[in-house]
Amino acid sequence: MGSNSNHSPKSKTLTTNLYFCSLLLFTNLITLFLSSTYYSSTCTPNFTTTTTTAIEVDDGNLPLEFFASTAPQKLPLGFNRNFNSDTVNPPFGSACTLFPDDLRLFMSYDVNGSCPDDELLSQRLLLKGCEPLPRRRCRPAAPPNFPPPIPLPSSLWSTPSNSSVVWTAYTCKSYTCLINRSRTQKGFDDCKDCFELNGREKHRWTNPKSNGIDFSIDDVLKTRKPGSIRIGLDIGGGVATFAVRMRERNVTILTTSLNLNGPFNSFIASRGVMPLYMSISQRFPFFDNTLDIVHSMHVLSNWIPETLLHFLFFDIYRVLRPGGLFWLDHFFCVGDQLEMVYGPMIESVGFKKVKWVTGKKLDKGPQFQEMYLSALLEKPFKDSW
Ligand SMILES: *[C@@H]1O[C@H](CO)[C@@H](O)[C@H](O)[C@H]1NC(C)=O
Ligand SMILES: *[C@@H]1O[C@H](CO)[C@@H](O)[C@H](O)[C@H]1NC(C)=O
Ligand SMILES: *[C@@H]1O[C@H](CO)[C@@H](O)[C@H](O)[C@H]1NC(C)=O
Ligand SMILES: *[C@@H]1O[C@H](CO)[C@@H](O)[C@H](O)[C@H]1NC(C)=O
Numbered sequence: 001m002g003s004n005s006n007h008s009p010k011s012k013t014l015t016t017n018l019y020f021c022s023l024l025l026f027t028n029l030i031t032l033f034l035s036s037t038y039y040s041s042t043c044t045p046n047f048t049t050t051t052t053t054a055i056e057v058d059d060g061n062l063p064l065e066f067f068a069s070t071a072p073q074k075l076p077l078g079f080n081r082n083f084n085s086d087t088v089n090p091p092f093g094s095a096c097t098l099f100p101d102d103l104r105l106f107m108s109y110d111v112n113g114s115c116p117d118d119e120l121l122s123q124r125l126l127l128k129g130c131e132p133l134p135r136r137r138c139r140p141a142a143p144p145n146f147p148p149p150i151p152l153p154s155s156l157w158s159t160p161s162n163s164s165v166v167w168t169a170y171t172c173k174s175y176t177c178l179i180n181r182s183r184t185q186k187g188f189d190d191c192k193d194c195f196e197l198n199g200r201e202k203h204r205w206t207n208p209k210s211n212g213i214d215f216s217i218d219d220v221l222k223t224r225k226p227g228s229i230r231i232g233l234d235i236g237g238g239v240a241t242f243a244v245r246m247r248e249r250n251v252t253i254l255t256t257s258l259n260l261n262g263p264f265n266s267f268i269a270s271r272g273v274m275p276l277y278m279s280i281s282q283r284f285p286f287f288d289n290t291l292d293i294v295h296s297m298h299v300l301s302n303w304i305p306e307t308l309l310h311f312l313f314f315d316i317y318r319v320l321r322p323g324g325l326f327w328l329d330h331f332f333c334v335g336d337q338l339e340m341v342y343g344p345m346i347e348s349v350g351f352k353k354v355k356w357v358t359g360k361k362l363d364k365g366p367q368f369q370e371m372y373l374s375a376l377l378e379k380p381f382k383d384s385w
Helices: 014-034 051-058 064-070 100-106 119-127 175-184 217-221 241-247 264-271 306-319 337-349
Strands: 231-235 252-256 274-276 291-297 320-334 352-361 370-378
Touching: 100 119, 217 241, 231 241, 241 252, 264 274, 291 306, 306 320, 306 337, 320 337, 337 370
Parallel strands: 231 252, 231 291, 252 274, 291 320
Antiparallel strands: 320 370, 352 370
């Protein structure tokens, strides 16, 4: 536990002891909350207690740095009317403490120093529901020779330099390997061929196939007055080619993406569009009635628990402005799930159907009875509340 290694045990002031005392108190509160066993220290102000003691009682439980990051903190200027409080409670995912082993690793580092190179661990923690992750006081792993960005607009369709990425967390250790992997590597990977910008990526949303479920960006934009779609979100947008194509049409799109066995966020940023590192579980960081368009391809599907999906659809409705569009692109499900579950679910939210096209998904074979739905849904202009 490097976070405490710099404290010399003998030189404690009263304030420091009170500080650790309150940290211990929070430790115990959380522990009670989890009803797991923990050293039951009573926080009687014992001013001879040293920091070393505090470390010792930590005893395999969560690092003090976790409590330093997340415990309630008094506002230095006292009561704040906007907060209606004199305290801030720094947020962290409610599920974080369900995974004490991962959380302990995540919050064990040298304060003011370098973080461990632990992307895989932190993403795993985030995906299990520790989202947002607690903040840390350390410098993240970074490439030793970070190159200057390729200037716009050529960055939009260029493969960035290998040295712009920390490769530790991924099977591939270079962009060449990522570009090759759909040909050279067996097994499934999320968005396996996405890094090859001259492959399938080049044609997405620009020349639709005749199957009806591939809408083109231009056809979608044509349903609105020119220029009235300006800002939006792409959920689970791979390498952000949707955002790039929209940018070419003067529309600003933020792309949520994780780094599932590939440096998706670094790649998106290198292209010169905005990555948002967040899962589908979290409330969107936008205010009500603000976005012109929300798009999502392949990601929103029957792998998502139904209740979560229902909340997610309502959150999309919330952030869209009246008249805003939700382009549900290649939603997939099986057999009668569309009529029985997802159709009624989407209708319950209150969207107006602009386009609604279903088709068979045949890549695994017809016996799986897989279906695609592509829909263009509008948040009603009037009485959307
Ligand atoms: C980290 O920096 C802060 C701010 O200067 C300082 O108060 C603290 O003692 C430092 N902690 C360690 C462990 O170096
Ligand atoms: C990236 O790394 C791969 C594998 O080491 C190498 O073949 C390729 O030339 C590198 N690309 C650039 C642009 O340096
Ligand atoms: C990528 O594929 C090319 C041609 O197939 C091959 O020459 C090269 O070694 C591969 N590079 C990597 C890093 O996999
Ligand atoms: C985007 O905006 C620029 C600058 O205002 C303009 O010149 C260009 O025609 C626009 N492009 C499209 C596709 O609307």
